[in-house]
Amino acid sequence: MRVKFLLPLFLLFYSCDHGLKPPEQYEEPGFGGTVYFKGTWPDSVYDLRVVAFRNYPPQNIISEVIEGKAKFSQSLPVKVDSVKYEVSADTGKWEYVVVALQYGSNIFSDWKAIGVYDTTQNDTIPTPIYIPFGKFLRGINITCDFNNPPPQPFKFSEIIGLLITKQNESSK
Amino acid sequence: MKIFIFLFLITSHIFCQQQKGALTGTVIDAETKQPIFGVNIIIENTFLGAATNPSGKFLIRNIPPGKYMIKLSAIGYEIQKFEVEILPMQETNITVELKPTTYTVEPVVVTATRREQILSEIPVSTHVVESQLISHRNNLQIDDILRYVPGVNMIQYQVNIRGSSGYSRGTGSRVLLLFDGMPFLTGDAGEIIWEAIPVWQIDRIEIVKGAGSALYGSNAIGGVINVITKETMPKRAFRFRTYFGMYDKPYYPEWNWSQRNRFYYGGFASLNFSTNNTSSLIHIQRSIDEGYKQNQNYHRWNLFTKLKYNFSPFSNLNFIFNYLRQKNETFFYWKNLRNALRPRDEDVGAMVNSERFITFAQYKRILSARLFYIARLGFFRNKWNDNATPQNRSTAGFINSEAQVNYQPDDKNYLIAGIDLTYNNVKSSLFGKRNSHSIAIYFQDEIKFSENLSISVGVRNDLYKLDSLKYTGQINPKFSAIYKINRSLNIRTSVGTGFRAPAISEAFTSTTAAGVTVKPNPSLKPERAISFEVGSRLTLPYIAIDLSTFWNHYWNLIEPVFDIDGKIIFKNVTEARIQGAEVGVNFSAVSFINFSLGYTYLFPWDLSEDAILKYRPKHIFYANTNVNYKFLFAGLDFRFISKYERIDQLLKVIVPDAEERVPVYVVDARFGIELKKLKVFANVNNILQYNYVEIVGNLAPIRNFNLSIEYEI
Numbered sequence A: 001m002r003v004k005f006l007l008p009l010f011l012l013f014y015s016c017d018h019g020l021k022p023p024e025q026y027e028e029p030g031f032g033g034t035v036y037f038k039g040t041w042p043d044s045v046y047d048l049r050v051v052a053f054r055n056y057p058p059q060n061i062i063s064e065v066i067e068g069k070a071k072f073s074q075s076l077p078v079k080v081d082s083v084k085y086e087v088s089a090d091t092g093k094w095e096y097v098v099v100a101l102q103y104g105s106n107i108f109s110d111w112k113a114i115g116v117y118d119t120t121q122n123d124t125i126p127t128p129i130y131i132p133f134g135k136f137l138r139g140i141n142i143t144c145d146f147n148n149p150p151p152q153p154f155k156f157s158e159i160i161g162l163l164i165t166k167q168n169e170s171s172k
Numbered sequence B: 001m002k003i004f005i006f007l008f009l010i011t012s013h014i015f016c017q018q019q020k021g022a023l024t025g026t027v028i029d030a031e032t033k034q035p036i037f038g039v040n041i042i043i044e045n046t047f048l049g050a051a052t053n054p055s056g057k058f059l060i061r062n063i064p065p066g067k068y069m070i071k072l073s074a075i076g077y078e079i080q081k082f083e084v085e086i087l088p089m090q091e092t093n094i095t096v097e098l099k100p101t102t103y104t105v106e107p108v109v110v111t112a113t114r115r116e117q118i119l120s121e122i123p124v125s126t127h128v129v130e131s132q133l134i135s136h137r138n139n140l141q142i143d144d145i146l147r148y149v150p151g152v153n154m155i156q157y158q159v160n161i162r163g164s165s166g167y168s169r170g171t172g173s174r175v176l177l178l179f180d181g182m183p184f185l186t187g188d189a190g191e192i193i194w195e196a197i198p199v200w201q202i203d204r205i206e207i208v209k210g211a212g213s214a215l216y217g218s219n220a221i222g223g224v225i226n227v228i229t230k231e232t233m234p235k236r237a238f239r240f241r242t243y244f245g246m247y248d249k250p251y252y253p254e255w256n257w258s259q260r261n262r263f264y265y266g267g268f269a270s271l272n273f274s275t276n277n278t279s280s281l282i283h284i285q286r287s288i289d290e291g292y293k294q295n296q297n298y299h300r301w302n303l304f305t306k307l308k309y310n311f312s313p314f315s316n317l318n319f320i321f322n323y324l325r326q327k328n329e330t331f332f333y334w335k336n337l338r339n340a341l342r343p344r345d346e347d348v349g350a351m352v353n354s355e356r357f358i359t360f361a362q363y364k365r366i367l368s369a370r371l372f373y374i375a376r377l378g379f380f381r382n383k384w385n386d387n388a389t390p391q392n393r394s395t396a397g398f399i400n401s402e403a404q405v406n407y408q409p410d411d412k413n414y415l416i417a418g419i420d421l422t423y424n425n426v427k428s429s430l431f432g433k434r435n436s437h438s439i440a441i442y443f444q445d446e447i448k449f450s451e452n453l454s455i456s457v458g459v460r461n462d463l464y465k466l467d468s469l470k471y472t473g474q475i476n477p478k479f480s481a482i483y484k485i486n487r488s489l490n491i492r493t494s495v496g497t498g499f500r501a502p503a504i505s506e507a508f509t510s511t512t513a514a515g516v517t518v519k520p521n522p523s524l525k526p527e528r529a530i531s532f533e534v535g536s537r538l539t540l541p542y543i544a545i546d547l548s549t550f551w552n553h554y555w556n557l558i559e560p561v562f563d564i565d566g567k568i569i570f571k572n573v574t575e576a577r578i579q580g581a582e583v584g585v586n587f588s589a590v591s592f593i594n595f596s597l598g599y600t601y602l603f604p605w606d607l608s609e610d611a612i613l614k615y616r617p618k619h620i621f622y623a624n625t626n627v628n629y630k631f632l633f634a635g636l637d638f639r640f641i642s643k644y645e646r647i648d649q650l651l652k653v654i655v656p657d658a659e660e661r662v663p664v665y666v667v668d669a670r671f672g673i674e675l676k677k678l679k680v681f682a683n684v685n686n687i688l689q690y691n692y693v694e695i696v697g698n699l700a701p702i703r704n705f706n707l708s709i710e711y712e713i
Helices: A002-015 A058-066 A156-171 B002-015 B131-137 B142-146 B504-508 B649-654
Strands: A030-038 A047-053 A082-088 A092-094 A096-102 A111-116 A129-131 A142-145 B021-029 B040-043 B049-051 B057-063 B066-073 B080-086 B091-098 B126-130 B152-155 B158-161 B176-179 B202-209 B223-229 B237-247 B262-274 B278-289 B298-312 B315-329 B334-336 B339-343 B351-368 B371-386 B393-407 B413-428 B432-448 B453-466 B472-484 B489-500 B511-513 B516-519 B527-539 B543-562 B568-587 B593-606 B619-629 B632-641 B664-674 B678-685 B704-712
Touching: A030 A129, A047 A082, A092 B649, A096 A142, A111 A142, B021 B040, B021 B080, B040 B057, B049 B057, B066 B091, B080 B091, B126 B131, B131 B142, B131 B202, B131 B632, B131 B664, B131 B678, B142 B152, B142 B202, B158 B223, B262 B704, B413 B504, B432 B504, B543 B649
Parallel strands: A030 A142, B021 B091, B176 B223, B516 B568
Antiparallel strands: A030 A082, A047 A096, A092 A129, A096 A111, B021 B057, B040 B049, B040 B066, B066 B080, B126 B202, B152 B158, B202 B223, B237 B262, B237 B704, B262 B278, B278 B298, B298 B315, B315 B351, B334 B339, B351 B371, B371 B393, B393 B413, B413 B432, B432 B453, B453 B472, B472 B489, B489 B527, B511 B516, B527 B543, B543 B568, B568 B593, B593 B619, B619 B632, B632 B664, B664 B678, B678 B704
């Protein structure tokens, strides 16, 4: 009798599902690809990275950087024809992916954009990328032409300097 | 001319107060012969009445001579009615024995018609949650209480009555919240601050379904929720309660984000004291929640004071001050389903400091057996800031003043008229410096054609001005009727209109957050609605059944949409119709077991897009059972809400895995002991550890346990 009474409760607790569950197929989200270099390398290159921002145009980049929202790669090797890179970034839309070069010793000011992810030839607006859930997006290739650099966004050098400084501080 | 007639009526009643009698007496329990505290004694068809003191005694003075029906009601006792003759210049003394009831007594409701009526006499669908259930469940906020009201579902902090609201990111509620009758929506975003309400001082919560702007004006487009706090007691009493709770580990190890268990704890202390004419209450409350999600904790202080001063048996002043100070982390959306209890990287550390208080004074004066008025003046201040860069901050001051006259010229008519004024001033980094104001007048007549048939007609005219924009007027009529087929069964119908003036946040927001830019739209028009309902209620000693079918049509619903420049703007875009039916059953087969359920079917259709409305479920089902045996009690709650089929495109862009939703199946359990002074409550919430979202990207609370102890001296 007692078993009959407890059986429905047992079934209630153990037979029903638990609603939402984490996906089984999963890889850490991000993106990567190859950076191709054209033209003449500058004599002094202090640092070189791929950086991704959530928004474009970049008026709001400063706050994004301060709040740690921008993502970037490890330092890339210099004076090569091409190099592979990877950036860990959250799922969602990233509107501005750029290759940033530090050309002077001042980490806060000596930066410039040398290449932008842009798949359309007829304008200078960067092409956004969308990282799906649990996916690492591959094939985000960027071409840098030292003889024909892309438009420099507002306060670009200060922003990248701040970003790298923040990374260095956090890694200490 | 009408004013003179009205003044004449008032003065004639004042000066005719001679040769009057009084009614005094004692009310005792029929079984134990002990006095009963808090019994309501009402002289029917008049505004005269009283409540018994702790000795069970009462006194009603200044009763015109004549024969009256006296009605006595108290929670846990059968209602008793009998006739009494009041003689001039004499005190009539009675002793009444009330029988403890074996079934649930129908509660008294004030919100539906702006006057006290028992639930079965109300011509619109109304639900009441009483304090005992709130106490047993150890609900920490009233939104948790509303999650078990038939026809109501919460989308995180946004309340929906029969699918009224959907989800609008905390801006502009389509349900009006009243706090002891005072509007309680913030002046800037027009949102409800649930945590500001001291749940353990609530006497009852009344939920009126359907458009109610004919009585309450803006925001009552989908319904009205009135939170009524406990009366101050005419005795000295000290009460305290403490609780301690713990969240279980997440069901899936992938969601584990903390090395240790997460806790929530707090409590309150309250003191009642009184002198000859004054009774007052001070309540102080502390609540801390570490959060089951990362970046979701809060630290909160609440202070609630209530003071009642009786100038005479016919006039009193109630003063209320309610304060909240809170520091809370903000969990906007999950990082993704793999990391369902972690926020997006950019939201880690997001925090809000807030300070809110509402204060108001309400004066009530009974001028004669058939005439009384209430006047109220209140102020609600809402101030918050976050830690974003640049920092967002907002301060809003909302002033409300209302005067209402209740007049019964004869036994057939009950007139209510009033005037309502508001002024709202906002200073915000998001909305700028803005203000709004409104003036409204309303009138209602309840006509009792016979013992069986009553109708109610009413109209309200609102004139409001939003900052520099032009004045806009809104006229909202209503009609309702109730017919008693016999003592147990009635049928009812009601039709009414509603509107909602745009919130300052909807018209003037200018900001960029979470990668999205919002721009202002000062040309927003008010939302409008019409509600129609037919229902029936059967009340038998052991069962009560309420059936209703409803039809609501909405115009100009305000939604955030992408504009042609890619920025978000609030626009009047949606015309919608929500039809449905609802059944509520309350059953007590034996005296110590009560069972109730509610089922609501909704057909929410977006006529503008010819598709189902966003964020609305089609089925809402609740069931709960309560067992009270001597000093022991136990209860079980179950709720089912079907998966809402559509969300907006905007959230799909912002929130990873926004489409990951499931129907809601939640079971909560409770048990405890309830002695005269000591009460112990144990609760297990979400006992089946079911994982679901109310709003996309936000996992609802996982299984948690709590124990609370209350003691009264």
